[in-house]
Amino acid sequence: MESGRGSKTCSGPCQGYGGQQISRRGFLWAGLGSLLAFVSGSFVAAYYYLFPPDVEDLSKVVDVGSPTQFPVGSVRYIPEKRFFIVHDARGFAAISGICTHLGCTVEWFKVPKRFECPCHGSFFASDGTLLGGPAPRPLDCYEILYQNDRLVVNTGRRVAKDYRCKV
Amino acid sequence: MSLLKRFTRSRVFQSVFRGDPDLLTNPAAVMRGSLLLHLHPAKVKKSSLRFTHTFGLGGTALSCFIILVVTGGLLMFYYVPSVNQAYDSMLFIGNKVFFGWFVRNLHRWSAHAMIIFVFVHMIRVFVTGSYKPPREFNWSIGIALLLLTLFFSYTGYLLPWDQLSYWGINVGVNLLNYVPLVGQKLRLFLLGDNTISQSTLIRFYVFHCFVLPVFTVILLSFHFWRVRKDGISSP
Structure with a gap:
């Protein structure tokens, strides 16, 4: 027990790696350091744990189906990415x-032919033009393309209000 | 003035830690000034500090409890106590979440370890005669804590909502039918239904994550306070 104090040389267990002597204080500091490293490592792991993996498919390109499913004059809601095909x-x-x-x-209302917001009553024309209510600007329009007999919407790309995809 | 001294004399440090400015250089003042260290008795008999007298078993059980609180809290971020989602959310934690398998297994193994250590702790207390006056009331609290620990395990057992847990709990609650007078009522209280169902799952979840922890923390505080006041028994 009395080994490892001060500069006394000792034999046996207190003889550290490479013949260096470890003082009791040094040993305790090393222990405290390891403990702190372990605790901070746990916090880092917990940080990563708390962010969920694969929350949702972040792909912004959606295949909404064949154009024949959308007759002229129809307005259909695509719930997965919250947009309408007009x-x-x-x-x-x-x-x-x-x-x-x-x-x-x-929500789309057939009778006055307009979009209405259930929360604060903003309303928009079928092309997204702002008609009234607290909304500051018209609804966004996304790029829509005709590819291999399918309509494909890219919600990552905004286009002008008069943009139309012709089939 | 050294950096440490300047820090301990700063207004911020002084407002947090009570006592004299040279607190850190005075071990007794450190003990009195810190809430956590204050949990220790002010004086102990040297003979009672021998490791082979207590084997640190109560402290180990407490460590298990702390690990269970931390990992349990982390599991609650992902676990959904619904009959449709419980099993899937458990698999999600184990397979998808970063370190999720580790957190869940740590929770599971600490639960096993806690029961073992609580039990061995009680054997030690019994063998050293530490249940005798003036410590007999603390022994009773210890019994209550043992029962709480077992009830923790029992309620946690249902939460994965797989075949093992369902039939395990089924056997457990059917045992209640044999309890005279209050058995049926107790069963209904635990299940919230006539069979194990969604009501049972949510009840066990609330017991496991709210009711039992609250009672356990209260009784643990009392348990430690009594150890501090009565002192550790001398061999």
């Missing part, structure tokens, strides 16, 4: 269903 005389448009006020999902 087919009017000029072609196909993909209109975002996310209200530009505070992000609620707007």
Whole structure:
């Protein structure tokens, strides 16, 4: 027990690696350091643990199906990515269903032919034009392309209001 | 003035830690000034400090409990106590979440270890006669803590919601039918239904994550306070 104090040389267990002597204080500091390293390592692991893996498919390109499923004059909601496919005389448009006020999902009403937000009553024309209510700007329009007999929407790309996809 | 001294004399340090400015250089003051160290008795008999007298078993059981609280809290971020999602969320933790398998297994093994250490701790207390006056009430609290620990395991057993847990709990609650007078009522209280169902799962979850921890922390505090006041028994 009395070994390892001060500069006394000792034989046996206190003789460290390479013949160096470890003082009791040094040993305790090393222990405390290892403990701190272990605890901070645990915090790092817990940090990564708390962020979920594969939360959702972040791909922004959606295949919405064949154009024949969307007759002229129809407005259909695509719930996975919260947008509408609008087919009017000029072609196909993909209109975002996310209200530009505070992000609620707007609803399509056939009778006044407009999108209405259930939260604060903003309303928009079928091409996304802002008609009234607290929303600051029109609904976003996404790029929609005709590829291999399918309509493909890229919600990562915004386009102008009069953009149409012709089939 | 050394950096440490300047730090301990700073206004921030002084507002957090009570006592004299040279607190860190005075071991007794450190003991009195810190809530955590204050849990230790102020004086102990040297003979009672011998490792082979207590084997640190109570402290080990407490360490298991702390690990269980931390890992249990982490598991709660992903576990869903619903009959449709419980099993899948358990698999999700084990297979997808970063270090999830480690957290779940740590929770499981610490639970096993805690029961063992609580039990061996009680044997040690019995063998050294530490249940005798003035410590007989603390022995009773210890019994209650043992029962709480077992009930923790029992309620946690159902949560993975697989075949093993379902039939295990089925056997357990059917044992209650043999309890005279209150058996049926107790069974209904635990199950929240006539069979093991969604109501049972949510009840066991609430017992496991809220009711039992609250009672355990209260009784543990009392248990440690009594150890501090009565002192550790001398061999």
